[in-house]
Amino acid sequence: MRESGPIGVFDSGYGGLTVFREIAARVPEYDFLYLGDNARTPYGTRSFEAVYLYTRDAVRWLFDRGCRLAVLACNTASAKALRTIQQKDLPVLAPERRVLGVIRPVTERLGGLSRSGHVGLFATTGTVRSESYPIEIHKFFPDLVVVSEACPLWVPLIENGELDGPGTEHFVRRHVDCLLARDPEIDTIILGCTHYPLLSDVIARFLPPGIQLVSQGPIVAESLADYLLRHPEIDALCRRGGGRDFFTTDDPEDFDRRAAHFYGGPVCSEKTDF
Numbered sequence: 339m340r341e342s343g344p345i346g347v348f349d350s351g352y353g354g355l356t357v358f359r360e361i362a363a364r365v366p367e368y369d370f371l372y373l374g375d376n377a378r379t380p381y382g383t384r385s386f387e388a389v390y391l392y393t394r395d396a397v398r399w400l401f402d403r404g405c406r407l408a409v410l411a412c413n414t415a416s417a418k419a420l421r422t423i424q425q426k427d428l429p430v431l432a433p434e435r436r437v438l439g440v441i442r443p444v445t446e447r448l449g450g451l452s453r454s455g456h457v458g459l460f461a462t463t464g465t466v467r468s469e470s471y472p473i474e475i476h477k478f479f480p481d482l483v484v485v486s487e488a489c490p491l492w493v494p495l496i497e498n499g500e501l502d503g504p505g506t507e508h509f510v511r512r513h514v515d516c517l518l519a520r521d522p523e524i525d526t527i528i529l530g531c532t533h534y535p536l537l538s539d540v541i542a543r544f545l546p547p548g549i550q551l552v553s554q555g556p557i558v559a560e561s562l563a564d565y566l567l568r569h570p571e572i573d574a575l576c577r578r579g580g581g582r583d584f585f586t587t588d589d590p591e592d593f594d595r596r597a598a599h600f601y602g603g604p605v606c607s608e609k610t611d612f
């Protein structure tokens with residue numbers, strides 16, 4: 339019988355913790371390993387090649403630590419690296435292991451959310467350029483109009499703890515106004531970067547009434563719970579024990595201090611390299 343291992347959760351830095359906290363609340367019985375590549379963040383402004391290579395390194399690291407299932411809790415990695423990893427690397431590296439992303443669970447559920455049929459997306463430049471969201475959304479809902487807005491400064495603001503105040507408001511308002519000027523019929527906006535839920539109060543401040551913001555965490559958590567139910571052979575390889583281990587590629591003290599905002603509770607991390 340194959341040995342079971344923790345479920346891996348990966349992000350370029352802190353953002354994936356907004357997804358991980360929801361996953362850990364939804365399926366608390368499993369062991370989890372969180373890896374933040376803080377030394378090489380942000381991914382959102384990097385090339386396809388760089389994001390793919392970094393993400394593949396991270397997946398290998400998680401597999402080396404015994405993970406049989408890994409979640410890329412990063413839209414940029416999901417957009418730019420997931421498909422190649424699933425189709426090219428996994429069959430060679432570890433055919434019986436699985437890697438999931440965060441884009442598909444959200445796009446699958448979108449049709450029931452928008453009444454106007456016009457959806458907005460805030461995401462990193464990399465995710466927007468990949469066009470992964472419109473491509474995935476149109477597989478399920480070909481008639482939905484999708485308008486994307488890249489917000490390259492939001493991740494650095496969040497990573498530096500600038501979660502409110504006049505400077506942050508300026509950069510949030512600029513992108514909200516740009517998006518809505520391009521399509522005033524938008525009634526649903528996806529926060530297509532795992533960092534952005536930390537700005538949701540500021541974003542909401544500049545939205546006209548009636549527009550809903552969609553955060554990924556609860557949707558991805560529900561989707562993972564459903565996946566484990568539908569795939570008992572993978573579920574059997576995911577260890578139950580309630581453990582949570584955190585690793586960062588940068589300074590762990592720094593990580594723990596800032597990670598608490600994203601995770602909603604204390605975090606104690608270790609440094610790793612890959």
Ligand code: DGL
Binds near residue numbers: 350381411532533
């Ligand atoms: N949190 C990542 C995402 O969901 C982006 C952060 C970064 O640019 O590294 O896209």
